[in-house]
Amino acid sequence: MATAEADIANPQLHALLSGASFVWPGGRGVSDIDLSIRRGEIVTLLGPNGAGKSTVLKMLSGEIAPQRGHVSIFGEQHGPNVRRRIGLVLQEPSTDDLMTLQETLQLHGRLFGLRGHELDRRCRELLESLDIGDRADDRCETLSGGLRRRVDIARALLHDPDLLLLDEPTLALDPDSSQAIWQTLHNRAAHGTAIVVCSNDTVEAEHHADRVVFVDEGRVLAEDTPSSLTSGLKSDALELDWPALQDVDLDELKRWDGVGDTIRTDQGLHLTVDNSAEIVPRLFQTYGSQVTGIRIRESSLRDAWFKIVGRPIENGLGRKA
Numbered sequence: 001m002a003t004a005e006a007d008i009a010n011p012q013l014h015a016l017l018s019g020a021s022f023v024w025p026g027g028r029g030v031s032d033i034d035l036s037i038r039r040g041e042i043v044t045l046l047g048p049n050g051a052g053k054s055t056v057l058k059m060l061s062g063e064i065a066p067q068r069g070h071v072s073i074f075g076e077q078h079g080p081n082v083r084r085r086i087g088l089v090l091q092e093p094s095t096d097d098l099m100t101l102q103e104t105l106q107l108h109g110r111l112f113g114l115r116g117h118e119l120d121r122r123c124r125e126l127l128e129s130l131d132i133g134d135r136a137d138d139r140c141e142t143l144s145g146g147l148r149r150r151v152d153i154a155r156a157l158l159h160d161p162d163l164l165l166l167d168e169p170t171l172a173l174d175p176d177s178s179q180a181i182w183q184t185l186h187n188r189a190a191h192g193t194a195i196v197v198c199s200n201d202t203v204e205a206e207h208h209a210d211r212v213v214f215v216d217e218g219r220v221l222a223e224d225t226p227s228s229l230t231s232g233l234k235s236d237a238l239e240l241d242w243p244a245l246q247d248v249d250l251d252e253l254k255r256w257d258g259v260g261d262t263i264r265t266d267q268g269l270h271l272t273v274d275n276s277a278e279i280v281p282r283l284f285q286t287y288g289s290q291v292t293g294i295r296i297r298e299s300s301l302r303d304a305w306f307k308i309v310g311r312p313i314e315n316g317l318g319r320k321a
Contacts (some may be wrong), residue, residue, distance in 0.1 A: 011075075012039045014163050014194040015060055019069035022055055030055045030218040032069070037163070042185065042195045044209035046202065046305070048313050052218040053198040054091070057165050060196060061088050073163065084112060087161035091168050091198075093148040097141035101127060101151055104140060105158055112159035126154040129187070131180050146177030153181055157188065164188065167198045182208055200313055206230070206301040214308060222308050226301055233299040233307065234260040236276040240283070241293030242268030248290070256282070261307045270306055272299055 015037035023029035030052040037043055037060075045053040058064045059071050062078035073082045095104055105123040109115075114122065127133040130150040140148060149169060156164060164185075170178040186208070189195055199205055205212050206226045214222040214229075222229060242248070245268050254262055258274035268291075273279040276296045283291060305313045 013037070014039055014074055015196070016072040017056070017059065017066075017069065018072075020056075020059055020066040020071055021068040022059060022064060022066050024055070028052070028055075028218070030215075033059075033220060035213065035220065035223075037194045037196055039162075039194055040189050040192045041210040042189050042197065042208060043211045043213060044197045044199050044205040045213050045215050046199055046205050046301075046313070047215035048200055051215045053215050054167055055218075056215065057167055057196065057198055060163075061086060061165050084159065085162045087156035087159070087164040089152050089156045089164075089166040089169055091171070093145065093152055095140040095143070095148050095151050098139060100137050100139055101132065101143075101154075102136040104151060105155055108155045109158050114159065122158055122160075123154075126157055129184055130154055131176075146173040149173055149177060150180060153184060157184070162193060164193050164195045166196070168200075169197060170201070170204065178204075202300060202302040202305060202313060212301065214305060216309050222304075229304040229308075230299065230301055233303050234258070234272040234274050235299055236273050236279075237297050237299045237303045238269075238271050238273060238276060238279070238283075239265075239267070239295040240269040240271075240291050242287075242291050244290055245269055248287070253283075253286075261303075263306050263310060265312055268293075270303075270312070272303055272307075 013036055017033045017035040020033040021029070021031045028050065033056055035056070045056055047053050055064070059066055060073070062073070062083060065071070065078070071078065074085060076082050099107070102123060105126065106119065109119040109122065124133065127136055130153060132147055132150050135143070135147065140151065143151065153169065169181055173181070182204075185195055197209070209226060211223065212226055212229060213220055245264060250262055253259060256279070258279060260272040262269060262271040280294065280296065302313065
């Protein structure tokens with residue numbers, strides 16, 4: 001692995017955390033985070049609520065400084081020159097209800113030194129790219145949650161940042177809004193913007209990230225491309241509703257040919273298998289009415305999280321069987 005000094009000197013490296021740690025009052029935070037963000041890549045910090053993702057984002061944005069370790073953005077310490085090159089989208093929408101979309105972007109642009117025709121052009125192009133150009137003169141109070149989120153994205157991109165940081169940008173949005181946002185993010189990445197997204201959505205991470213970082217309990221547990229993280233999984237995933245599972249010895253099931261990881265959850269059991277068509281009938285023959293429900297799907301990044309972390313990402317519950 002290259003030294004931190006060599007990485008800082010790399011013009012393709014837009015952000016670097018080296019041994020970064022920060023603990024909030026009450027004990028939550030992150031420890032010994034090593035993370036590099038390069039030009040033109042989309043990196044998703046994936047983990048459940050409270051895992052430490054937002055703390056990492058705050059260190060990258062300069063909102064907080066690590067209590068131990070080092071943060072470098074574009075090879076520099078945080079300061080005005082660095083801040084001008086960062087775009088930030090927080091988890092909660094931050095639009096002013098009484099301002100129009102156009103006024104919102106115009107104000108933000110002026111704060112970053114944009115003026116005149118250049119500012120007008122950027123406002124128009126961003127609103128159109130996010131499919132809200134026809135709402136430019138509408139007050140933000142008239143917008144749905146999804147449209148407000150698009151305005152937040154437009155505002156963060158207005159000054160053409162080299163590093164874009166987003167905290168759950170598509171949380172609870174409709175598919176059209178999510179698609180519009182991701183299309184804009186991919187276009188920006190293609191033009192060299194480095195993008196960091198905090199998320200607990202394994203589907204979006206698998207489909208949109210160039211690199212995924214598993215964050216849990218304040219630490220990085222795994223980091224790779226989605227395809228590499230899922231490469232060792234068996235082909236199918238089974239989620240079983242099994243109310244009395246705590247009374248069952250699963251040693252026999254684990255020895256079946258074609259059965260991979262088995263993990264207890266609060267609903268029952270999660271396992272990956274080579275061929276669900278062979279395993280499912282045998283499950284019901286062996287355990288009968290104990291299994292009250294079953295869901296079958298192809299293995300995915302969600303199963304890689306199960307395998308590495310040992311519990312479901314949605315609620316942090318469960319333990320390895």
